[in-house]
Amino acid sequence: MKNSAGLLMYRLGPEGPECFLVHPGGPYFRRKDHGVWSIPKGLAEAGEDLLEAAKREFREETGLKPEGPYYPLGSVRQAGGKRVHAWAFAGDWDPGQGIRSNTFELEWPPESGRRQWFPEIDRAAFFGLEEAWRKINPAQRELLTRLEQGLEQQRCTGAWPEPGQEDS
DSSP states (O other): OOEEEEEEEEEEETTEEEEEEEEEOSTTTTTOOTTTBBOSEEEOOTTOOHHHHHHHHHHHHHSOOOOSOOEEEEEEEOTTSOEEEEEEEEOOOOGGGOOOOOEEEEESSTTSOOEEEEESEEEEEEEEHHHHHHHBOGGGHHHHHHHHHHHHHHHHHSSOOOOOOOOO
16 A cells, blocks of 8 residues: 655634645646645655655645644545545745646657656645635545644644544
């Protein structure tokens, strides 16, 4: 099974928590919006510490340097079987500075023999929880729920909860 690791950056806006999500680049997602956004994440190398992999992937996909503390969100399983391990952290980002994503090569159009380079991530934005719920990959919605629960417990008790049961 493939393990992926990612970070969910959040900030507290006037209407409540806002989540930083990224939109996949490339031609397949160009016209897709709801259900395709994600937390910045990627595959962990064999033996790599998952939190370190999450921080590396966040930097590679956005060009931003994440700074903790990091709060565990546990993991979720995506449709293809990949398990995504995630952590939340408070941060901010100025859309005016843009993002700097790594790239990938793809034959496009298919069977044309032409190879093109595309950014792994083509857009990023903060969304309130309700909008984030519509935008994010459905398998990652549980991470938004865990973020909301963690922030509420932190507000009430001063402590972030330990991650709950992982999805199977």
